[in-house]
Each structure stands twice: as structure tokens, then as C-alpha cells.
Amino acid sequence: MGVDEANTSVRVLCRKLLIIKNETGLQWLIGSPFFPPSTIVSTLRCTHTLPSSPLAPHIPKESDDLRALLLRGFEVIGALIVRNNPNFERVAGEAISASRELRKALGRDSEDRELVGGVADLETGDVSFFVSKSENLTNLESVSDVIYEDQPEKYVWEIGCLLRCEVPIKMPVYCPVDSPK
Secondary structure, eight states, X not given: OXXXXXXXXXXXXXXXXXXXXXXXXXXXXXXXXXXXXXEEOEEEEOOOBOTTOTTSBOHHHHHHHHHHHSOTTOEEEEEEEEEOOSXXXXXXXXXXXXXXXXXHHTTOXXXXXXXXXXXXETTTOOEEEEEESSSOTTOOEEEOEXXXXXXXXXXXXXXXXXXXXXXXXXXXXXXXXXXXX
């Protein structure tokens, strides 16, 4: 195990990854460049697939929908495939490949971006994550450290805000660095 592999972790901020048993499918993993790499903020179910396979996304239709659905500051950081297949690494490679294609269709350069591929077992619901730091899918790193946040709101508040102040309501305040007025 290399140094990079020992430090690779995935942080899941959504309270539960929604995995429907007995139904294969693909979910896009949503993150933000404002959070550490491999931080999953949410998931979106792939709604447009090719007729040949329920796990092969129809990239043009998906990218059109995601342009409208994704709020500014959020992006696709990977994909999760729910399926009954013992070869998790190969399936995770397919998920990463699909997310890379989608990112290119959305106009985001993913060559240097660390992408996450997840595989959920249909029978048990167990999820295994893999990370790809390059376009070469033969060098996937298995993630052994998966952190499910108990208080994701607190994490988002502490990490995601530029300025924090204590008032009766919690509201992030943003101001440009070059004009503090």
C-alpha cells in the first residue's frame, strides 16, 4: 500500500445513500470544489439511459438535465452503480468512465480531477468506493476510509462558508476579497 493509497478517503455528507434493493441503476455523485476532494454532498439518480443497458447513461440528455439541476458551485465528482457483480473494481471503473464522459459533456475538464467510483451490492447494500486520479482506469485505488458525517450541516457550515458570524439564524455571508465594503 502506497502513501497516497493510505491517505485516500471518501466523506459522505448525505445522510443515507439511497440504494433501492433489487433495482440496478446509476447515481451521479455530487460534490463541490469548495470542499476537500472526494466529498460527496448529494446524489442524483441517472434518469436517461441507453436502451441497450440500464447502466449506460445517455450522456447528451443527462448533461442537459444536470445543467439545469446542479446549482452553481456543485459538480459531478463520480458515479455509483448499484448492481450484483462480484468484480467491484471493474464496475467502479465503468462508473468513473461514465462520470468522466458526463463531465466533458458539461464542459468541465476532468483530466486532473480526482473522480470517485462507487459500487453497491444489490443483495447486501454494502458500498465500495474507488478513486481514480488520472484517466488511466487500470490504476484505481480502493478506498478503505469512508466517513459518513453524523452532522453534515455542521460540516458544511464550518468548511463551506467564507465568513461565519453568530446571529439567531445561521446564514452564510459572502463578500469579495478585493472589495470588503
